[in-house]
Amino acid sequence: MMRTLAAPLAVLVRGDGCWVWDDQGNRYLDFLAGIAVNSLGHAHPAMVAAVSGQVATLAHVSNYFATPPEIELAERLKHITGAGDRGRVFFCNSGAEANEAAFKLARRNRANSHGDGSRTRILALRNSFHGRTMGSMALTGKPQMREPFEPMPGGVEHIDSTIEALEKELDETVAALFVEPVKGEAGVVDLPYGYLERARDLCTRHGVLLIIDEVQTGIGRTGAWFAYQHHGILPDAVAIAKGLGGGVPIGALVTFGTASDLFTRGQHGSTFGGNPLVTATANTVLDVIEGDDLIANAAARGQQLREIVARLDSPLITEVRGRGLLLGIGLAEPVALALSAAALEAGLIVNAANESSIRLAPPLIVGDAELEEFERRFGRALAAL
Structure with missing residues (x-):
């Protein structure tokens, strides 16, 4: 290897x-x-049965077709995230890919209130981790990980994890703010008290997408379906992976409200994303989490x-x-x-x-x-x- x-x-x-x-x-x-x-x-046992049963019918069909497990999982994710009827779901294979999709979504949020397309900045936090692909690594606030592969995709700025830095940097030149509610790869580091609530207020005021990376914190791990739910807020998009599949490779990006209208046909895709094997397994994971x-x-x-x-x-x-x-x-x-x-x-x-x-x-x-x-x-x- x-x-x-x-x-x-x-x-x-x-x-x-x-x-x-x-x-x-x-x-x-x-x-x-x-x-x-x-x-x-x-x-x-429930996962063993789910994988065995699904692979005996359909394991993969390509993204030219939909399957019942895929449709069911998308609806369930819209429900448990709070995205509701305006929500949309993009399926992929990992957390890095979910954040890669989120990066592209952020680039689609270009127009400010003046309509001049000048939202060119994406903010992420220092000492954060969002993945190892080029886009997700550009978001990652660890210079030692980025330096061997520079130049990174442009437009990303890393700021301190403080409310003061939010208030200083968030304005109508910013397309999106990426946040881990708990910085897992940094050693499980909490954000300051009131941070997510203030981030939500400022992002709403300036038309900035609040994109929350729940790859490590999501699917019940923190004592709620998602860590942002402890704070009484909703993001504009949430990246999900890891615990959703319980061991099979799956990721998802769920969008909320008007953010669901940013991607149009042909702007993103994944060959294996949302295939029936992994979505059937993920549905079973959610069943057991809820039932038990x-x-x-x-x-x-x-x-x-x-x-x-x-x-x-x-x-x-x-x-x-x-x-x-x-x-x-x-x-x-x-x-x-x-x-x-x-x-x-x-x-x-x-x-x-x-x-x-x-x-x-x-x-x-x-x-x-x-x-x-x-x-x-x-x-x-x-x-x-």
Whole structure:
């Protein structure tokens, strides 16, 4: 394989619920869930049935045709996002592609109140992450990721994650503002209090598209279908992926209101986007989340997880950030890589998001037994440092 990633930590061969096994027979408690992807854990019976049943009828038909699972999922996404009857859905294969579509949508929002097409600026936040394609990487506020591939697509400016920066930069020259409600790849970093509410007010006033990247935070992970719903606002577009498919590759861009009129026929597309296999699976993921009340479980278990981390009472731990089952543990020293390695040795999968942050994103099905195991194994990892 290409040398674009570090050496694999293990060769995993099977999973069941919140557990996975490697090719040596070692068992690990999975508190990363494929980086917030495996909403229902591993080998969930409903997902197994959905994939098996759909592949036995239609797996793929191309975007010249519609299929019942695709239509059903689009309607459901319009409902759970709050986009309603004015909403529209574009299906793709990943979060990066959802943000790529959002970037193109932003470029379509050119005309200001004077009608002169002078909205040439797109704002995104410093230390943000939106994907690895050229467009989504241009939005990403991490210079070290962009520099090897410059020049990036133009027009993107990165600003501080402060209300003051919003008030200074947002005007009628701006086409769109891209925001992660929680910066997952930065170590699960929360936005300032009142940020999304102020962003919504300013974007509405100046005709700017508020585009929220919920690739990591969406589909129940924070204790609501989407993190922006904690703030009582609606975006103009929301990018979705990861947890929507529960392990199959799917992404979506949902547009709201007049933003739904910006794309016209032929301006974007995807060969595999919205095919019946992935949309049938995603519908089943939503069924289980709703039927088993996993959004409430994410909120309750996330609070328990915070209490467990506090109970460990380690001087190495300085804070816990995030919401629901997307949490970041801030460390007093830059030892996150060593701590995640010690956790793996203790049979626990967590992630060093950066040198001083551990990211936790267990499956939404996590329960008391798994939390007790987490406390024991993470405590052992802390003691090993």
